[in-house]
Amino acid sequence: MKSSRLNYRFLSVLALFISMNLYAQTPQTKKDTERPNIVLILCDDLGYGDLACYGHKQIKTPNLDQMAKEGIRFNHFYSAAPVCSASRVGLLTGRSPNRAGVYDWIPHSSESSSPHMRKNEITFPQLLQKAGYATCLSGKWHCNGALINTNQAQPQDAGFDYWFATQNNAAPSHKNPVNFIRNGVELGPIEGFSCQIVTNEAINWMEDHVKQNEKQPFFIYLSFHEPHEPIASPQKIVDTYKGIAENTNQAEYFANVENLDKAVGSLMNQLKKLKINDNTLVIFTSDNGPETLNRYEAASRSYGSPGELKGMKLWTAEAGFRVPAIMHWPEKIATGQISDQVISALDFFPTFCDLAQASNSKSLNLDGSNFTPALHKKKMTRHKPLLWIYYAALNERQVAMRHGDWKISAKLNLPRYHNITSKNFPKVTAATLSDYQLYNLSKDKSEANDLSNQNPKKSAQMIKFLKLQYQDLLEDSHTWK
Structure with missing residues (x-):
């Protein structure tokens, strides 16, 4: 040792x-100490x-x-x-x-x-x-x-x-x-x-x-x-x-x-x-x-x-x-x-x-x-919702999105994939979202009450938004050869 x-x-x-030498090449100002x-x-x-x-x-x-x-x-x-x-x-x-x-x-x-x-x-x-x-x-x-x-x-x-x-x-x-x-x-x-x-x-x-x-x-x-x-x-x-x-x-x-x-x-x-x-x-x-x-x-x-x-x-x-x-x-x-x-x-x-x-x-x-x-006790502005696509999920729904107080999750009719390659990518792109669940996390922390049927208007809004976000991420996902 x-x-x-x-x-x-x-x-x-x-x-x-x-x-230090790299840093010395950058002019120091008062802001450096702040x-x-x-x-x-x-x-x-x-x-x-x-x-x-x-x-x-x-x-x-x-x-x-x-x-x-x-x-x-x-x-x-x-x-x-x-x-x-x-x-x-x-x-x-x-x-x-x-x-x-x-x-x-x-x-x-x-x-x-x-x-x-x-x-x-x-x-x-x-x-x-x-x-x-x-x-x-x-x-x-x-x-x-x-x-x-x-x-x-x-x-x-x-x-x-x-x-x-x-x-x-x-x-x-x-x-x-x-x-x-x-x-x-x-x-x-x-x-x-x-x-x-x-x-x-x-x-x-x-x-x-x-x-x-x-x-x-x-x-x-x-x-x-x-x-x-x-x-x-x-x-x-x-x-x-x-x-x-x-x-x-x-x-x-x-x-x-x-x-x-x-x-x-x-x-x-x-x-x-x-x-x-x-x-x-x-x-x-x-x-x-x-x-x-x-x-x-x-x-x-x-x-x-x-x-x-x-x-x-x-x-x-x-x-x-x-x-x-x-x-x-x-x-x-x-x-x-x-x-x-x-x-x-x-x-x-x-x-x-x-x-x-x-x-x-x-x-x-x-x-x-x-x-x-x-x-600083001020409200931050989020320009995108939080979106997770986890193809190997242990639960039934591989996709989830949090937007404000609301969370929506959905199924993909796919096997559990640990990686996306040129071989399975066609199946991934062909899969569609289904079986949605909707939760208000500000009132339901434990996701006990699915509101997708009780609040059809909000559910429709969230489904539409999720589809757009999902497609954007899917198109920009890296595929391994």
Whole structure:
């Protein structure tokens, strides 16, 4: 581990040197010091009901609860997809992942023809880089099938000066992972638990960055593996849930969430120590809803909670993609807010570009909108409805759209497709929407009352609008050969 730490310091200084020289070429103005640092914390499979501040009765999440008290907790925040890879690609590109050709989770593969986020995709970290930000990724990547392989785009191609990542899950589990890669160099075994490891890496990078160039703003993408299987948690925390949890496996899950909460606490404390807390926007959320217990052989510890929502991960019902979201920015966000505005991970792209004063071309056909007004108790304007087409959905309806308070979902008469290729694309284009369901989510959070027959006028309006949006996305979706 000693040589690994030395390697980290060398690579960290090198990355900072490069980013400082790039930044030096951009004339600094008074606005440079006003632009916030941005830290985006993304969990893996954390359910809507998994935090104490979202109603969980057993799991202890004091750091996230405090973060919510000091900032905003969102009740209607959505991921870009109900599954990991697609969600992450949508988050980075600000567009439906279907446009990028990532429809589901990405299996391990080094082939250029297998699904991945291609090099021609524009990501917001690239634009933040061009605007003078230093950028860092620490944690799970899963936007391609193989790291350190030139056949597929790598984190540096997506705009990260510095990266410390795994292609998919931490292996063999969250404890003592062996599959981390730092800036293209495989590291081998690392002692500790994944959420603490990736947080410490981000903190070390941040400390070095602030020491070298405190005036240069930064972006950190801190991507936890927790609480995705294979789950492993510190025994001391697991022991505190014995007698509270139903069994040892559930205690492991509860402890897993508490452990990631502790990692968030470490980061927040370090921001204060470095005296950069006030002008740092920290966002905490999840890539999709909770895994279904025992859905596959290794999911025996998947005790995530959807709260009051219907469905789970891989569903187009609310629990598939409505997730916790907390935002903290002492200099700009008033404390103790609870917001019912509809926000999406697709919105990070235009919002971060606005805050960073970065170029944001209209030609990108973004699906997200700028939610900056929502941070200041003002109503944001959404220029497109939120639309999900997930061909491998576990529930009956593969298509869902949220527009204002209303949500409509529909069936496609298709098999469960994990990818769209030139072979199955004709069947996809020939399929028609049917069997609609309509819900008013402002009054019916759990999707218990289908209003399609009770409100035929609204139903007809939403069906017409859905068909237009569906066709637009279908025509712009990438098809693999």
